[in-house]
Amino acid sequence: MALSLVDPSDPAAAGATPVLCVSAADWRSRADALGDGVAAFAQAQGFEGKAGQTAFAPGAGGKPAAVLWGVGDGVRPSDPFLPAKLAQLPEGVYRLDGFGGDATLAALAFALGGYRFDRYRARPAPRAVRLVMPDGVDGDAVRRVAEAVAMGRDLINTPASDLGPAELETAVRNWAQARGVALAVTVGDDLLAANFPMVHAVGRGSSRAPRLLDLTWGEESAPKVTLVGKGVCFDTGGLNIKNDAGMLLMKKDMGGAATALAIAQMVVEARLKVRLRVLVPAVENAISGTSFRPGDVLRSRKGLTVEIGNTDAEGRLILADALALADEEQPDLLVDFATLTGAARVALGPDLPPFYTDDEALAADVARTGAAVNDPVWRMPLWKPYDAMLDSKIADMNNVTTGGFAGSVTAALFLRRFVEKAKAWAHFDIYGWTPAEKPGRPFGGEPQAARLVFALLQERYAR
Structure with a gap:
């Protein structure tokens, strides 16, 4: 089904069928009229x-x-993305009449709800269901966000057979060249020479060489905003191998990278006044004779040594090297995204990613913005007493705890050890997937928190 947004000036808008937004209390009087x-x-x-x-x-x-x-009991729908359900209407052009909710979110929901991942399936000719852009809504801005989210969804949905580290690099390179974004890539053993030892260690067990993607855009004098995204293109768990169920969705383990890239697309196309940097450590955590092992001690870019308690906690290792690099230039804002822990899903489920930060002002802005753009998150604590749970008897730290408690919190505490100079830092432990279709959120990959972070950056750094 092809869903599109029609500008009010388009001739097709003149004959649009009105969609009367009615409540359970007033629909009869509206119908009688x-x-x-x-x-x-x-x-x-x-x-x-x-x-x-x-x-x-x-x-x-x-x-x-x-x-x-119907919008339910009140004038505002309980779900701001409810207008996505208008996709079920017959082919035609429609316009909202009397909608009491956020008109921008209504248009965005309609656009997001039209996403389909069709790469591997033959589809019949789509029906054209189109919605006239509500008055006062910036149609170009809505389309930019919808297209960036679709790009992130496509990356997550693509299986690892077609999206390994090299293919992810190609996709990013093509994207960057089309937008005038600079890209530097460090591949394979060159990671050791460039001092990214943990990225190399996690990826060396695969025949598909690991790499670090480093994108930059914007004026050097502008505020420095750096995004780091976990790019594990497939995660077997390494020598601590996952079971069947645990491995089934591991194509989405690069959802953090997809989220960072979706934000980057929004930032670049909106021309925000920032110096943007995006770092993606791209690896496959595979099993071979060269895989890193439980009990190994790895030296990080920062110089801290890490004892490996579990090779399935690999995402925090590659993020640590990338965060250390990002931190070296003291960015004004450093944000990382990762499909990092199952503990986050146990705590908050698949739809509500936790985020972590020590910056109270940033935390308040994130919570407020997430609610405003219907991209919800929930703050979790960087509980300092739990730092001791990462202690190692032979290294500076372990990559996991022994007790199994507070797994998302201790993963965030692990990452925080690699951030010292950034003026503000936040970590998002996303799921990156919609397991049950909802309005505006089709089943499959989802770059959670991307719209939120872009809206926050737009608020702070719009030209």
Whole structure:
């Protein structure tokens, strides 16, 4: 199904069918205003004004004169992305009438809900369901965000057979060249010479060489914003191998990289006044005679030594080297994204990623912005007493704890040891996947927190 947004100036908008946004309390009076018998006709269709329900008012030539669309008990829908359900309407052009919610989110939901990952399937010709951009909404801005989210979804949804570290580099290179973004890449054993030993160690067990992607854009004098995304293109768990169920979705273990790249696309195309840097350590955590082992001690870029308690806690290792690099230039804001721990999903489920920061002002801005753009997150504590759980008897730290408690918290505490100079830092432990389809969120890959962070950057650094 092809969903598109129509500008009000487009000739197609003139004949758009109105979608009357009605509540359970007022739908009958709104229907009666359309003509005698319309309310009875809608009731015969089972319409009650419940959120997401639709009913048609008959018009000339068999076409609907209007659509009754339920928003529930109030004037605002309980889910800001409920307008994505308008995708179920018959082919045609529609416009919202009397919508009491956020019109920008309504248009964005409609666009996001039209996403389909069709790379490996033949699809019939799509039906054209189009929505007129609501008054006062910046259509170009909505399209930019929707396209960036779609790009992130595509990356996450692509299986590792077609998206290993080299293929991810190619995708990023093509993306960067099209937008005038500089890209430097360090590959294979050159990672050791460049002092990225933990990226190398995690990726050396695979026949697909590990690499670090380093993108930069913007004026050097602008505020420095650096994004770091975990790019584990597939995670077997290494020698601490995952079971069948644990490995099934591991193509999405590069969801942090996809999120950082989606934000980068929004930033570049909105021309925000920042000096943007994006770091993606891209690896495959595979099993071979050269895989790193439990009990190994790795030296990090920062110089800290790490005892390996579990090779399936590899994401924090590659992030540590990338964060240390990012921290060296003292960015104004440093944010990392990673599909890091199952503990985060146990605590908050798949739809509500935790985030961590010591910066109270940043934490407040993140929470407020996430609510405003319907990209929810929840702050979790960097609980200092748990730092001791990462102690090692032979190295500066272990990459896991022995007790199994507070896994997302201790992973964040591990990462924090590699950030000292950045003026502000936040870590997002995302799931990167929508397991059950919701309005505006199709089943599959999802660059969680991307829209949130972009909105925050836009608020701080718009030209």
